[in-house]
Amino acid sequence: xxxxxxxxxxxxxxxxxxxxxxxxxxxxxxxxxxxxxxxxxxxxxxxxxxxxxxxxxxxxxxxxxxxxxxxxxxxxxxxxxxxxxxxxxxxxxxxxxxxxxxxxxxxxxxxxxxxxxxxxxxxxxxxxxxxxxxxxxxxxxxxxxxxxxxxxxxxxxxxxxxxx
Amino acid sequence: xxxxxxxxxxxxxxxxxxxxxxxxxxxxxxxxxxxxxxxxxxxxxxxxxxxxxxxxxxxxxxxxxxxxxxxxxxxxxxxxxxxxxxxxxxxxxxxxxxxxxxxxxxxxxxxxxxxxxxxxxxxxxxxxxxxxxxxxxxxxxxxxxxxxxxxxxxxxxxxxxxxx
DNA sequence: CTTGGAATGTCAACAAGGCTGACGTATTCT
DNA sequence: AGAATACGTCAGCCTTGTTGACATTCCAAG
Numbered sequence: 001x002x003x004x005x006x007x008x009x010x011x012x013x014x015x016x017x018x019x020x021x022x023x024x025x026x027x028x029x030x031x032x033x034x035x036x037x038x039x040x041x042x043x044x045x046x047x048x049x050x051x052x053x054x055x056x057x058x059x060x061x062x063x064x065x066x067x068x069x070x071x072x073x074x075x076x077x078x079x080x081x082x083x084x085x086x087x088x089x090x091x092x093x094x095x096x097x098x099x100x101x102x103x104x105x106x107x108x109x110x111x112x113x114x115x116x117x118x119x120x121x122x123x124x125x126x127x128x129x130x131x132x133x134x135x136x137x138x139x140x141x142x143x144x145x146x147x148x149x150x151x152x153x154x155x156x157x158x159x160x161x162x163x164x
Numbered sequence: 165x166x167x168x169x170x171x172x173x174x175x176x177x178x179x180x181x182x183x184x185x186x187x188x189x190x191x192x193x194x195x196x197x198x199x200x201x202x203x204x205x206x207x208x209x210x211x212x213x214x215x216x217x218x219x220x221x222x223x224x225x226x227x228x229x230x231x232x233x234x235x236x237x238x239x240x241x242x243x244x245x246x247x248x249x250x251x252x253x254x255x256x257x258x259x260x261x262x263x264x265x266x267x268x269x270x271x272x273x274x275x276x277x278x279x280x281x282x283x284x285x286x287x288x289x290x291x292x293x294x295x296x297x298x299x300x301x302x303x304x305x306x307x308x309x310x311x312x313x314x315x316x317x318x319x320x321x322x323x324x325x326x327x328x
Numbered sequence: 329c330t331t332g333g334a335a336t337g338t339c340a341a342c343a344a345g346g347c348t349g350a351c352g353t354a355t356t357c358t
Numbered sequence: 359a360g361a362a363t364a365c366g367t368c369a370g371c372c373t374t375g376t377t378g379a380c381a382t383t384c385c386a387a388g
Contacts, residue, residue, distance in 0.1 A: 006287055006295070011280040012215065014287075014295075017302040019208070020314070022186050023229065024307040039373055044183070051176065058335065065187070070375055072337065094335045094384050116175040122304035123170055123178075126297065131170070131178075133290065133297020138181040140286035143188040150184070203344055221365065234346055236366065258355050258364040 028114035036107065041066075041074045043111055046100065049084060050108045052153060053099040056089070060098065062149035083107060192278035200271065205230075205238045207275055210264065213248060214272045216317060217263040220253070224262065226313035247271060 006014075029043055048063055049055065057075070061068055075098070078084040083104035089095035100108060123131050170178075193207055212227055213219065221239070225232055239262075242248040247268035253259035264272060287295050 011283050014283050015279055018189055020306040020310055021302040024305050025182055027307055115179055119175050119178050122301050125304035126300035130297030130300040133294030134301035136290035136294040137286050137298035138185040140289035141188045142184040143191055146184055
C-alpha cells in the first residue's frame with residue numbers, strides 16, 4: 001500500500017541517484033577518451049557506429065539528437081584520425097555509410113570494456129532481479145523521440161541483412 | 165543460472181538505456197531552464213541548495229565535482245537574479261551559506277514538478293518492485309567520490325540541526 | 329527531362345559550461 | 359606573526375551544442 005505512492009523524498013532520492021550514477025557511468029570512458037584527445041560526443045558516435053556498422057549519417061543524427069554541424073565536427077575528426085571509415089552508398093549514392101576501422105574498433109573495445117565493467121559490477125552487486133527492475137524503469141523513462149528513431153533503425157537494419 | 169552472467173549484448177542494452185533514459189530525464193527541466201536563460205548547471209545548484217539550505221560553497225563544490233570558477237559563474241548569475249541568497253557564516257565568517265529566495269523556490273518547484281512527474285510516471289509504469297531494483301543498481305553504479313562527499317554533508321547537516 | 333527535395337559537407341559565429349593558472353582578500357588556526 | 363582556509367575573480371582555452379547560409383550530388387516525380 002505505501003508502495004504505490006512514492007513520496008516527494010523518494011522521488012528526490014531517485015533524481016539524485018540518476019545524477020550520481022550517470023557520473024559514475026561516464027567516469028571511466030571519459031578518462032580514456034581524454035587520453036586520446038576525445039570527448040563524450042566521440043564516444044557516442046563510436047558506440048553507435050560499432051553497434052550498427054554501415055549506418056548512415058542521418059541515422060546517427062536522429063539517434064543522437066544533435067545538429068549535423070555538431071555531429072560532422074566529431075565525425076570529421078574520427079575520419080581524419082583513421083578511426084571511422086565513410087563510404088558512399090551503392091543503392092543511394094548520396095548516403096555515407098559509416099564503419100569503424102581496425103583502430104576504431106580497438107578504441108571502441110577499450111571504452112566498452114571499461115564501461116561494461118562498471119555496469120557489470122553494479123549488476124552483480126544488485127542482483128539479477130534488480131537488473132530487471134532497473135531496465136524496466138529506464139525503459140519507461142527514455143526520451144520517446146530518440147527511441148522511436150532508434151527502433152526504426154533496428155528494424156531497417158534487420159531488413160538490410162544479407163544485402164551488404 | 166543464465167541470470168548471473170549478463171552477455172555483452174545485455175550490457176550494451178543497459179548502456180544505451182542509460183543514455184536514452186538520461187536524455188528523457190533531463191528533457192523537461194532543460195526546456196523550463198531555457199525559458200529562464202539557464203542551463204543544467206543552474207539546475208544542479210538550485211536542486212542541492214534547496215535540498216540542503218544553508219549549505220556552503222565548498223560543500224556544493226564537493227558534491228557537484230566541478231571547479232570553483234565554474235560553480236561561481238553559475239552562482240553569481242543566480243544571486244544577481246535574486247534566486248539564491250548568500251549570507252556570511254556566523255561561526256566561521258569566511259563561509260557563505262546559500263539558500264533559495266522566494267523566487268528561487270518557485271523555480272525549484274517548477275523544475276522539480278516536471279522532473280518528478282517523469283520519474284513518477286516511469287515508476288508507475290514499471291511497478292514498485294522494479295523501482296527497488298532500479299535504485300539498487302543506480303546505488304551500485306554511483307561515483308564513489310561524489311557520494312562520499314554527499315553522505316558526509318548529510319551527516320553534518322544532521323548534527324547542525326537546531327543551531328541554525 | 330527538368331525540377332524539387334533529400335543527404336551531406338562546410339564556413340562562420342555564438343553560447344554554455346567545463347578546465348587551468350594566477351592573484352587578492354578576509355578570516356581562522358597554529 | 360605567519361600559515362592555511364574559504365571564497366571571489368580575471369583571463370584564456372576547450373568541447374560540444376546551437377543557428378544561418380550556401381554548395382554539391384543525387385533521387386524521384388511531374
